[in-house]
Amino acid sequence: MKKLTGRVTLPSQQNFLEETKELMDRWGADALRDSDGTKLDEEIKQLDAKIYTTYFVARSHNDFAKQHPEEMQQLYLMSQYNTAIDTELEVSFLTGYFEEQIQPDYLHDPKKWWEVIDRTTGEVVPANHWIVKKETNSLLIFKAKPWHEYTVSFLAFMKWDPTQMYNHITNDWRDKPHEIPFDVRQPHSKQFMRNYLKTWLAENPATDVVRFTTFFYHFTLVFNNLGKEKFVDWFGYGASVSVAALEAFEKEKGYRLRPEDIVDKGYYNSTFRIPSRAYLDYMDFIQRFVAKEVKELVEIVHASGKESMMFLGDNWIGTEPYGAYFKETGMDAVVGSVGDGATLRMISDIPDVKYTEGRFLPYFFPDTFHDKNNPVIEANSNWLTARRALMRKPLDRIGYGGYLSLAYKFPDFVAYVEKITDEFREIYDTINGVKPYTGLxxxxxxxxxxxxxxxxxxxxxxxxxxxxxxxxxxxxxxxxxxxxxxxxxxxxxxxxxxxxxxxxxxxxxxxxxxxxxxxxxxxxxxxxxxxxxxxxxxxxxxxxxxxxxxxxxxxxxxxxxxxxxxxxxxxxxxxxxxxxxxxxxxxxxxxxxxxxxxxxxxxxxxxxxxxxxxxxxxxxxxxxxxxxxxxxxxxxxxxxxxxxxxxxxxxxxxxxxxxMALYKWHTSNVHCEIHVYPEIKKFAVVNNSNVQQVTDVYIENGEKYQVRLEASEIKWEDYTNER
Amino acid sequence: MKKLTGRVTLPSQQNFLEETKELMDRWGADALRDSDGTKLDEEIKQLDAKIYTTYFVARSHNDFAKQHPEEMQQLYLMSQYNTAIDTELEVSFLTGYFEEQIQPDYLHDPKKWWEVIDRTTGEVVPANHWIVKKETNSLLIFKAKPWHEYTVSFLAFMKWDPTQMYNHITNDWRDKPHEIPFDVRQPHSKQFMRNYLKTWLAENPATDVVRFTTFFYHFTLVFNNLGKEKFVDWFGYGASVSVAALEAFEKEKGYRLRPEDIVDKGYYNSTFRIPSRAYLDYMDFIQRFVAKEVKELVEIVHASGKESMMFLGDNWIGTEPYGAYFKETGMDAVVGSVGDGATLRMISDIPDVKYTEGRFLPYFFPDTFHDKNNPVIEANSNWLTARRALMRKPLDRIGYGGYLSLAYKFPDFVAYVEKITDEFREIYDTINGVKPYTGLxxxxxxxxxxxxxxxxxxxxxxxxxxxxxxxxxxxxxxxxxxxxxxxxxxxxxxxxxxxxxxxxxxxxxxxxxxxxxxxxxxxxxxxxxxxxxxxxxxxxxxxxxxxxxxxxxxxxxxxxxxxxxxxxxxxxxxxxxxxxxxxxxxxxxxxxxxxxxxxxxxxxxxxxxxxxxxxxxxxxxxxxxxxxxxxxxxxxxxxxxxxxxxxxxxxxxxxxxxxMALYKWHTSNVHCEIHVYPEIKKFAVVNNSNVQQVTDVYIENGEKYQVRLEASEIKWEDYTNER
Ligand SMILES: [Mg+2]
Ligand SMILES: [Mg+2]
Ligand SMILES: [Mg+2]
CATH class of the missing domain: 3.40.50.880 (Class I glutamine amidotransferase (GATase) domain)
Structure with missing residues (x-):
């Protein structure tokens, strides 16, 4: 069979030209990308490959952001529970939060935008029963009921982009500036985003694909007073809130949201919660808005002759690819991280894009790539779980992330990825666009x-x-x-x-x-x-x-x-x-x-x-x-x-x-599966394990045969090969 | 120490005079009783012992009961859940019930006393949407909503006393008549109960204690269509219901109960349910009524110069000894079965009676007393768990149940009970009426x-x-x-x-x-x-x-x-x-x-x-x-x-x-405990296990000493014995 190439994206980095070329060749890569820490040399950008360039829309421009602190992104947060001992209760509402991330919003009137709730009765405490003491970041309730519990829902500014905060703290970036997220809903920010993108496109002629990482609003990720994760919800709309959004919501939907609609008793409308009507309305409101704004950026990208790719994660709130408005964005591609079969399908099933790409594990990071560890093990396990899903609905491309120079030091790993990339292309080339047989x-x-x-x-x-x-x-x-x-x-x-x-x-x-x-x-x-x-x-x-x-x-x-x-x-x-x-x-x-x-x-x-x-x-x-x-x-x-x-x-x-239909196409061994492609009269018997397996294979005509598969092996057969 | 006697009740039986005398002597028994299957000979009744005679108030008089079928006891029962496939649904409401126990009440109008509920909505189906078909014991709903579930709550007569039914089926009593329970709330039954008791008292001069087993209403015990237990709730008021009771309730409490107040979605107000206001009212209503009726019977017993003892179980509904009205009954004594420490305290803590008695395990029945089994093991384990509780609040008497002739065949058991009865009397004689030390x-x-x-x-x-x-x-x-x-x-x-x-x-x-x-x-x-x-x-x-x-x-x-x-x-x-x-x-x-x-x-x-x-x-x-x-x-x-x-x-x-107060009186070994009686300046160190134990004993003066206790041993000490 002729060796296929392409459909593979590699991370590259500075001063790594020759090795990049070597790995591109071995892995058949046709695209190169930078990432949140690595840049590509001009020479690398000139290689025969598509160039993906990471692009941050709503952060990484502190000069601008500092000029417009009132356009910083916002969050509704709930204080801890506080038990009243007396009729006066002082709530330090910032307790437990990370002051490098969170700053109370005193620009907008707390009496209008905040909410104090008696959690013992569920009642809202009238605003004239409390005052905010800015100097101590506390709130004093005068007419508390002794032995009731109270919480304060307060509006805050988010001073630090959560992903950069995470990377910064994890990698000990010390003096590197904290990137301030700004809000596309605000006039200066919106203008800046458009203008800057245009400038940037002009300045990056070698870029073929703008890899948006991502757009406007980060999933909810809040740190605690020790700078450790406190709250994380990959689906959370927490950071899309602002006074401007709340006012626009009221105009659009005809009613005003309460802080509690967002704070949700401290559950913040986790995806495990049955959504309230208000929260569904809010999601819809944000999704429509985000889709419209994304569309404008995509159009700018297209006007420059480049493609738009969206990273499924980080600032992806409102862009849900299975939502009602995603199609309208005109996005060319989506890329996401593949941890297993389900996350692969989450990406590969996305409708209305030209192509999808999966970033496979392991990342080329020192936690996996060190003397004492064999990265092939993780790569194999990741590939086997993902491959099952790929056989049902392939991604259009695969890729890796991290430091290519690290991976380069592990020849077994390099060889194994060569095998994966070849196998991926073989699968893709065989079944892309072909609907596999399903029994139900x-x-x-x-x-x-x-x-x-x-x-x-x-x-x-x-x-x-x-x-x-x-x-x-x-x-x-x-x-x-x-x-x-x-x-x-x-x-x-x-x-x-x-x-x-x-x-x-x-x-x-x-x-x-x-x-x-x-x-x-x-x-x-x-x-x-x-x-x-x-x-x-x-x-x-x-x-x-x-x-x-x-x-x-x-x-x-x-x-x-x-x-x-x-x-x-x-x-x-x-x-x-x-x-x-x-x-x-x-x-x-x-x-x-x-x-x-x-x-x-x-x-x-x-x-x-x-x-x-x-x-x-x-x-x-x-x-x-x-x-x-x-x-x-x-x-x-x-x-x-x-x-x-x-x-x-x-x-x-x-x-x-x-x-009985189970046995139409079937393997007796649970570690094996059969995938059938009627349109091309082919089927594949797959060993999903990393040891040799023997299985009976039941085929459509009612016959069965036994087959031995090596560790992880796929055996392709034509129907006409009947036994 | 002088050997104590008394405080022990034995079951006896016919043709067992000499052995009874021997066991009375060895166990120091001063009372003899019959039971639901054994009678005492006249000679036995003349022994130097108090004679307890089992007395059934509301059953075991089928001649009377058959003359007044309308005075049979009643129950509210719920049918199974039935899913409507169409707008017509026929519910066989007796399905799953035991027709030898249950008979639908067609004397009172189902339209008034029954309830059909749409369990999918919780709504009551209007009575004009259904009819009862007596010939098939079914109920036809005309205007059912397809795919909703329906239940029928129906009033039934209970034709068979549950305890006798249980014994009858378990012991295969075959042709022995089924005892029909009748209801003290009904005029003939009430009159009969009073008259019969008077006659009976006159005819049983040797009886010293009327052992009521028990009074009017059995705890809920319903069998299934195969004659096996279907529903059992030791606290259930199910069998106290009747049209007469419901009407009296309405008069007394000012509102009418719904069938659902009793049926409670099929949970029947289990003791695990949070009681509704209506159910609490109903319990109160029944308790007041039962106490008044019990009082009348107790007075009749007292007038004959005998004592009244209540068995805590079977037909005990409404007589709760910790309820508000029990005191008013004038009951002399309560006897109950002791399975462990908690059930012992349930009896021994009962206020307002002259004495309490516990029936210990094992029963003298063939399931325990056979060749292959050593009944001493169960007796020892029962005694050890019960004794802990006895050390805190002793029963006034202990006893056994079953066939004395069976126990007699096990000399080791006879010897062990001799030890138990002596130990019981020693404990009782030492601590009765003395408040033990408690730390909190x-x-x-x-x-x-x-x-x-x-x-x-x-x-x-x-x-x-x-x-x-x-x-x-x-x-x-x-x-x-x-x-x-x-x-x-x-x-x-x-x-x-x-x-x-x-x-x-x-x-x-x-x-x-x-x-x-x-x-x-x-x-x-x-x-x-x-x-x-x-x-x-x-x-x-x-x-x-x-x-x-x-x-x-x-x-x-x-x-x-x-x-x-x-x-x-x-x-x-x-x-x-x-x-x-x-x-x-x-x-x-x-x-x-x-x-x-x-x-x-x-x-x-x-x-x-x-x-x-x-x-x-x-x-x-x-x-x-x-x-x-x-x-x-x-x-x-x-x-x-x-x-x-x-x-x-x-x-x-x-x-x-x-x-620190824990160590005031304390044993280091968890299998041992110390019980202290300040009023008499004594304490007991107890080995609750059946193997030898060594423990440190901490005593009030701050000292401690080590002691070795044989299996199950109690060591009594005077405080003055300081070390
Ligand atoms: Mg990639
Ligand atoms: Mg079955
Ligand atoms: Mg007894």
Missing amino acids: KVAILNTWGRIRTWQTHMVAHGKWYKQAYSYQGVLEALSGSAVDVDFISFDDVIQHGVPKDVDVLINAGDAGTAFSGGERWKEEDLLSVIREWVYHGGGFIGIGEPTAYHREGRYFQLADVLGVEKELGFSLSTNKYFTEKNESHFISQDIQAFDFGEGMKNVYALREVTDIIEHTNEGLQLASTAFGKGRSVYIAGLPYSHENTRLLLRAMYYAAHKE | KVAILNTWGRIRTWQTHMVAHGKWYKQAYSYQGVLEALSGSAVDVDFISFDDVIQHGVPKDVDVLINAGDAGTAFSGGERWKEEDLLSVIREWVYHGGGFIGIGEPTAYHREGRYFQLADVLGVEKELGFSLSTNKYFTEKNESHFISQDIQAFDFGEGMKNVYALREVTDIIEHTNEGLQLASTAFGKGRSVYIAGLPYSHENTRLLLRAMYYAAHKE
């Missing part, structure tokens, strides 16, 4: 729906959470499975019913979260639509605490559909009869040992007909049941593993009443 | 307060529940600890504050239950009173999910007092910094290995000053913190063990700021 379609059902495509149960990008991994495994499993995946919201279902082509709905999450649905499960239309749909043949998979909302004698509101319920302690008086396991169920057929992650306590079968597949320590962990012509499956939790991927796949086929 | 006073705080004294977290008497044992351990530990124990309700605290003499409050339970408090923690007065009290020096111990009710950014409403909070998934964005353990805390000093039972996930320290004592698997399990001058302790769960008893004791002393 599944939709993840939650409060957010489409806008959080591949982004559920995520707090900070790539960070592991004890409360999330048992659900994130569902997305990771799906990212490389031979099923179509959709993300739909409760509102979608209420308004339009379950889409015709969906075979299986999945509702996964802890009770009360946006992912399980909480109070949304009070809505009779939601319940009725799903019951009717399952009754007539639909498949419903509940994971963790699906449909959980305690009312009318039910905790799982669809307990009738699920055939299982959770004991909260109120029905201990009612005997639970059904604990016997069905030892040989279709769903568990390939499983050696169950792993439900955090698992779920106190779940039990409601009916005798419920098939209990796993029951341990007096609790049900896995079950299926019929509901009319449909079926449901309950799973206590599903951390990612090859076995759990298979378990979920079987659960979906079972729920969809398509058990 | 603790109050269990929950929704129920005093009426559930020693009865929290109990579903069915003596049955183990996964959801309860981690809390029941608190009561069991306290039952034999050198502390005063009180039970107070939220209303007590709101109305009167924390009682002056209380050092420590304990709030223990799962979120939402009556024992944790659920929505009661919304009440600002409750929160304020406790905060103020702790701030000024009180001790607060929270176990499991104390003060849990999610609102205003808090799950533990007293998180400020507790210094810990539980993560529900909404504040994952907020960093949790504090995980480091304090390896040598006063509270954990004697603990080898922690055991929190079910434990609690996702609890974390809110503040740096919180002392984390145990933190495992990313969750905090044990911590203490200061709040003003007071202190709080959080414990994830406390199943009963000697170690956990010590842990709780230390937690209480710590919370009360009385650490």
Whole structure:
């Protein structure tokens, strides 16, 4: 086969010309980029490669920013809780915050823009019951109720861009100036951003792609008084707030937001919270505004003959690629960090762009690239998890980040990346634009729906959470499975019913979260639509605490559909009869040992007909049941593993009443998968593990054969190669 | 020492005279009783012993009961949940019930007394939207909303006394008639009960004590269609309901109860539920009525020169000995089954009776008394757990149940009981009427307060529940600890504050239950009173999910007092910094290995000053913190063990700021305890285990000495014996 090249982006750096050329050649790279710390030499920029140049829109211009301190970005923040001992209570509202990042906004009247709340009653304290003492950054409540708790929601300026703050502190940049973020909503800032971009484009003729990192508003990242992370929400709109925004919101939406609409009891509308109407309105308001502003910058870039690429992260708030307005920006490309299959799909599935690019791990940083460590291990594990997803929907390009000179010192790593890049191009060249075979379609059902495509149960990008991994495994499993995946919201279902082509709905999450649905499960239309749909043949998979909302004698509101319920302690008086396991169920057929992650306590079968597949320590962990012509499956939790991927796949086929179709294209070994491309009459049998595997392969014509795959191997076959 | 006799009751039976005399002599028994299957011979009745005779008030008179079927006892029951597929839905409301126990009440108009509820909306279905089809015991809803769930709450007659039903089925009594329970609220039944008792008393001159087993209304015990237990609630008022009662309630309380007030979504007002106003009113209504009726029977017994004893169980509903009306009954004695220390205290602490008696385990039944088993083991374990409690507040009498002839065949058992009865009398003779030394006073705080004294977290008497044992351990530990124990309700605290003499409050339970408090923690007065009290020096111990009710950014409403909070998934964005353990805390000093039972996930320290004592698997399990001058302790769960008893004791002393006072009277070994009786200048060092123990004993004068105790040994000492 002719060796393919291209589709690979490398970071480069100063004084690294020859090695760059060598690595470009070995890895087949056709693009070079700088980053937030490295610049490219002119000679490098003249190489036969596309040049990406990192561009910061809303920071890194302190000369300008210092002239317009009133245009600094803002945040609403909540103080700690303070218990009143007496009728007077002084609240040091900055306690716990990092004064190098946060500065209270005394320019706008606190009486108008701040809010003091009695958290014991939930009532707002009248503004004439408190005063602000600027000299001590404190607020004095005169008429406090003793033994009630109070919080202060205050408007602040954000003096330091969070990403630069993070890098600055982590890398000990000492005297390097703190970059001040300014706000595109303000007149001077907006003008400056446009003008500066035009100038910059003119001054950077070698740049082919403007790599926006990113636009206007950073996800919420707030540090504590010790300069350590205090609050991080990759989806948080906290830093998009300002007096100007709040006033514009009122004009546009016809009502005024309260500080509490943003502060949200200190949860700041985390993606795990069921969004309020006000917060949804606010998101919509920001997204529309951001899309319009992004569009103007993209047009300027296009006018210069260059491309616009958006980094999916950092200042990405309002640009959600699965949101309603992203298409209008005219963005050429999106690049993001690939930590696993789900994050790959989050990027590769983005519609309405010319191409997508994934930045693979590991970064070329000294924490991985040092004497005592073999970076090939991380590269291999990253590649194997990502490759599953790539086989379903490839990125258009891949790349790396960090110091190329570091990677260069590890010849095994260089050789391994050469293998990855070749394999990537082979996959891409073979399957790009070809719809892979899928046996069924599944939709993840939650409060957010489409806008959080591949982004559920995520707090900070790539960070592991004890409360999330048992659900994130569902997305990771799906990212490389031979099923179509959709993300739909409760509102979608209420308004339009379950889409015709969906075979299986999945509702996964802890009770009360946006992912399980909480109070949304009070809505009779939601319940009725799903019951009717399952009754007539639909498949419903509940994971963790699906449909959980305690009312009318039910905790799982669809307990009738699920055939299982959770004991909260109120029905201990009612005997639970059904604990016997069905030892040989279709769903568990390939499983050696169950792993439900955090698992779920106190779940039990409601009916005798419920098939209990796993029951341990007096609790049900896995079950299926019929509901009319449909079926449901309950799973206590599903951390990612090859076995759990298979378990979920079987659960979906079972729920969809398509058990036999599973074997149309299939591998018996859970560490292997088969991806089929009917339009080109090819299929690939993939070893997802890093050891040799033997598997039976079931092919469409009903035959099967055995194959041995080397560690990580892909075997491509033509259909015509029938046995 | 002169051998004491008396204070012991034996069961006897027919044709067992000589052996009865022998055992009476060896065990020092001074009372004999029959039971629900054994009768006493006349010769036995003439022995030198008090004779207890079991008396059933509301059953065991089928001749009468069959003449008045309309006076049968009643129940409100709820059907299963039924999902409507169409606008017509037929509900077989008896499905799952035992037709030998349950018979729908068609005498009273279902349209008036039944209720059909749309459980998807919570709305009552108008009575003109359904009809009852008696011939099929079903109910047809015409205007159902498709895909909504419906339940039918129906009034039924209870044809079979639950205790007799249980014994009948368990012992396979075949043709023995089913005893029909009749209702004292009905005119004929009431008259019959009075008349029959008078006749019976006249016919039973040898009886000294009428052992009422019990009175009018059985705790709720409902069987399923297979004749197996379906629902059991030792506190349930279900079987006290009737049309007559509902009408009388309306007259007395001024409003009508709905079926739902009794059915309670199928939870039937379990003791774990936070009681509604209506249910509290209903309990009060029944208790007043029952007390009045009991009083009349007791007076009849007294008029015959005999004593009245009440069995605490079976038909005890409305007679709660810690309720407001029990005193008025004039009851002479209460007898109950002793499963452990807490159930012993539940009996021995009953006020307003002349004496209390405990029936010890094992019962003399073939399940324990057979070739392959040594009944001494159970007797020893029962005695050791009960004895701790007895040392704090002795019962006046002990006894056994079952077939004496069975026990007689086990000479080791006979010898062991001889030891127990002697030891019991020695303890009783030494400490009865003497207040033991206590180092502090603790109050269990929950929704129920005093009426559930020693009865929290109990579903069915003596049955183990996964959801309860981690809390029941608190009561069991306290039952034999050198502390005063009180039970107070939220209303007590709101109305009167924390009682002056209380050092420590304990709030223990799962979120939402009556024992944790659920929505009661919304009440600002409750929160304020406790905060103020702790701030000024009180001790607060929270176990499991104390003060849990999610609102205003808090799950533990007293998180400020507790210094810990539980993560529900909404504040994952907020960093949790504090995980480091304090390896040598006063509270954990004697603990080898922690055991929190079910434990609690996702609890974390809110503040740096919180002392984390145990933190495992990313969750905090044990911590203490200061709040003003007071202190709080959080414990994830406390199943009963000697170690956990010590842990709780230390937690209480710590919370009360009385650490040094712990050593006033103390044993270093957790398997030993010291009980001190200042009025008589005696103390007892007790080995609660069944192996030899060595312990340091700390005595009041500041000295300590070492002592070796044989298995289960008690060593009595006089204070004057100073070392
Ligand atoms: Mg890249
Ligand atoms: Mg079954
Ligand atoms: Mg007895």
